Amino acid sequence: MEISFNNKTVLVTGASRGIGEATARLFAESGAAVIIHYNTNRKAAETVRESLAGKDHTLVQADMAVPDDLKRMTSEVITTYGRIDILVNNAGIYEENDMLNMPFEAFMDYWETSIRVNLTGPAILSNLAAREMVKTGGGKIVNVTSRGAFRGEPTSWAYGASKAGLNAAGQSMASSLAKYGIYVYTLAPGFVETDMSEHCLTGTGRAEIESQSPMNRIAQPEEIAQAILFLAATGTEYMTGCILDMNGASYLRN
Secondary structure, rough: EEEEOOEEEEEEOOOHHHHHHHHHHHHHHHOOOOEEEEEEOOHHHHHHHHHHHOOOOEEEEOOOHHHHHHHHHHHHHHHHOOOEEEOOOEOOOOOOOOOOOOOOOHHHHHHHHHHHHHHHHHHHHHHHHHHHHHHHOOOEEEOOOOOOOOOOOOOOOHHHHHHHHHHHHHHHHHHHHHHOOOOEEEEEOOOOOOOOOOHOOOOOOHHHHHHHHOOOEEEHHHHHHHHHHHHEOOOOOHHOOOEEOOOOOOOOOO
């Protein structure tokens, strides 16, 4: 099995921090030209780019909730590189709320924003990337979802729903796109040591979360990134359509 990405162009969404940053770094170390997507934090994205091994890496800005941004971003990548070999749909948002006591208007805004960023945006971007992959003979798409798609998210209904939706969308893509040499995979992590989960990992909350795994710890971003590179590598084509759990045995399903 080949774990090399020489001459490959990789677009990683949400690459200015966390799992996306770790993924961008490992792809660069493996020879890829990495497109670092960010929404608002350009400074952090620039810091990531400066830290990457190799060269030919670039930044692209887009709001995952805005389809025209995604069309523009895809066009910019194609203009610069001529192709997208691998797309990693990692960008996402997570917001906790008291679902029954928050104002109805606030609930609707929370729900619609979460679905646009976590589900509709990745679906649109996958469609745009797949159109380009067809022209160049194929490619790979890796979607990052969540354990919460299966276990449920009692304080973030929209997050759980959006990640479950992306699981299903990825399987539909895999079934549809394999004939074009485009392979689609889903990785569903549990808790990971990132800025997004930081608020959950303070005080006694951290110990409770760590205890959910028999390993008594949570994942590091680099561990998730390693799995993303595995799925994106040559040799995993027959795994297309899979949903790979990576939660330290904190949630087991049949």
